[in-house]
Amino acid sequence: MKILMYSSYEFDRPIIENAMHGKLEFVYSEQPLNEDTVQLAEGFEGISLFTPDNASAAILEKLYFYGVKYITLRSVAYDYIDLKRARALGIKVANVPSYSPYSVAEHAVALLMTLNRKIVLGQKLMNMGDYRLDHLIGFDLHGKKVGIIGTGKIGSAFAKIMHGFGCSIIAHDPIESEELKQQIYISYTTLEEVCINSDVISIHCPLNRETKYMFHKKIFSLMKKGVVFINTARGKIVNTEDLIDALQHGNVHAAGLDAYEGDKKIFLRDLIDKNIDDEIYTILRSLPNVLITGHQGFLTNEALQGIANTTIANLNAWAYNGICENELN
Structure with missing residues (x-):
């Protein structure tokens, strides 16, 4: 499965790489998901989002048009995605329900x-x-x-x-x-x-x-x-x-x-x-x-590792089984 990771940073990319296994291919973008960057997702089956991203109903419709089927959030919070619209479009969404x-x-x-x-x-x-x-x-x-x-x-x-x-x-x-x-x-x-x-x-x-x-x-x-x-x-x-x-x-x-x-x-x-x-x-x-402090609260080695492990597990669950236990919709 080919994944575009929006809002990637120097502090989390290496940990995601180390946690990687299975049928996943990651491409990283430092840019957040918004109206100006949504086209970057064309050709990707899945994307990974973080709190700066904006997965509004309008943006989700464009993601669906570009072929995105799966969205994994690298956070507990999911207020930055329109779950109702994602459900209607058949796009599966999962979060990280817990880390440190x-x-x-x-x-x-x-x-x-x-x-x-x-x-x-x-x-x-x-x-x-x-x-x-x-x-x-x-x-x-x-x-x-x-x-x-x-x-x-x-x-x-x-x-x-x-x-x-x-x-x-x-x-x-x-x-x-x-x-x-x-x-x-x-x-x-x-x-x-x-x-x-x-x-x-x-x-x-x-x-x-x-x-x-x-x-x-x-x-x-x-x-x-x-x-x-x-x-x-x-x-x-x-x-x-x-x-x-x-x-x-x-x-x-x-x-x-x-x-x-x-x-x-x-x-x-x-x-x-x-x-x-x-x-x-x-x-x-x-x-x-x-x-x-600028969203520094979660920033520990243990939390980053937990987020990376669950993110990869969510994507592999979809890649192998089509179902993920952390799905929100």
């Missing part, structure tokens, strides 16, 4: 600790020759209440880490994790109650119709003054303008973000010496109490 949940969970903890203990500011001051501690006071995590939005594999891993710090854990998720409740003490409640009572809030839910802009002005206004807000999930779960307002007015003390609602045009690209034409993002990254 610790990669993203640990990154969320890293953002939290870096913000709380003023690591970046401390480094800047030291580089200037200022070794005073006056502006570097943080707080103990032990005994604090941590609110978690979404307790799937990543949210559960984060919950267990924060429980290890001695935190009290509350959560909001339509589906309570019975497994997690057996492992640590966790209390499930409403989104509003999580916001009212938490010293730290961390997002670990998928992006869908119910969660799009879940965090908006009214929700931010409910938060405890001094809360640290972490988002390592999807950018559009948060209304960025409302977050900026909450940060500027002190409702939110600090924010650690590995996702941004307009990140498709920014993250995972080399924009050195290029102007980023996004006023909201420019304001966001200028705030001293905001720490942004």
